[in-house]
Amino acid sequence: MVKKTQVGLIFGGNSSEYEVSIVSGHNIYNAIDKDKFDVHPIWITNDGYFADEKESFKVLKDPKYQVKNPHKVTNISNLIELANLPEIDIFFPIVHGNLGEDGSLQGLFRILDKPFVGDDILAAAVTMDKEFTKILAQRVGVPVADWIAVKRRDYDDKNSDKLNYDKVAEKLGKDMFVKPSNQGSSVGVSHVTNADEYKKALDEAFKYDDKVLVEETVPGTEVETAVLGNDNPIVSGVGQIINAAGSWYSYENKYDDNSTSKLQIPAELPNRIVEKVRSNALKVYQATECSGMARIDSMLTPDGKVVLTEVNALPGFTNISMYPKLFEAAGIPYTELITRLIEAGQARYDHKKTLLHKHD
Ligand SMILES: Nc1ncnc2c1ncn2[C@@H]1O[C@H](COP(=O)(O)OP(=O)(O)O)[C@@H](O)[C@H]1O
Ligand SMILES: [Mg+2]
Structure with missing residues (x-):
């Protein structure tokens, strides 16, 4: 019999897309070809800790399952814990948002010298x-919406032209989208059509990132x-x-x-x-x-x-x-x-x- 590939399925994570990730992990687990693959679930809790395989299985099988006291490890020992899973042939990270999607986890896999599913470090980060x-x-x-980038230092400089709706509207038109450069799920994204909304939208987007994009609205x-x-x-x-x-x-x-x-x-x-x-x-x-x-x-x-x-x-x-x-x-x-x-x-x-x- 051919040995099955051992898949480390990583799901959860501390982003706004935590719930989606749990459901994705659950569906992948149910659908994966069990003749070819064995799944080792690795659940990252919403507060960013890795949980052990026993707890992870419970969440994977029932996305509504609430673990009272997950076995928590701090970030640095996560590295060690993953390295201590020699049976894993390949990692399948289905962790959306920061860490899972920005190249961080991918860097960890490279250090561990393990294959993994999805984009490599550079593409994930970019x-x-x-x-x-x-x-x-x-x-x-490939056409993109015209935009300006507002950095944290522009935001802190109350005289910056980038904070002035009328000046920005001269370039992009009065109808704009304001969004954190690094986010997902439309979190922190606003549609604005006047100076008051523009100010509120910047305040909101800067909660999530140090760089905010202002784009012309594409109808x-x-x-x-x-x-x-x-x-x-x-x-x-x-x-x-x-x-x-x-x-x-x-x-x-x-x-x-x-x-x-x-x-x-x-x-x-x-x-x-x-x-x-x-x-x-x-x-x-x-x-x-x-x-x-x-x-x-x-x-x-x-x-x-x-x-x-x-x-x-x-x-x-x-x-x-x-x-x-x-x-x-x-x-x-x-x-x-x-x-x-x-x-x-x-x-x-x-x-x-x-x-x-x-x-x-
Ligand atoms: N320039 C734009 N013109 C029109 N709609 C936009 C524009 N930018 C964003 N949107 C709307 O906002 C949503 C979320 O923006 P997006 O850039 O996809 O961020 P996210 O990563 O949060 O999904 C889009 O799906 C779209 O509905
Ligand atoms: Mg989107």
């Missing part, structure tokens, strides 16, 4: 920062596409998010049961538009040096322009999330998608082993 993503997209000719609907693989990635079809008139894809519209936003998979769009969304996505995936996976989100304007919004290195991965759904529509069911992601992580690791590291 795509976590919406400004760097935009700069790289522009380099390969239209939102389109998303999923990419899978390393050197020759495959691009799914296109999904569309249809927001109610005058509304946008806010935290409530993403996660509340009475959300007015609807997902349409695949999108009902002319082929020409679908192909533009897909080819932009591939360009951005390659420009940001993604490997493994990413979901690429854009706005589609009424005149047919496709404008990049952001790249998600670790998209929502519940079985009703856009990323798996797009591949399901493309003929790759959830279970097979999980297998392919694990294989891509392993292939990248094996390839890196063939590179020479000579310093003499």
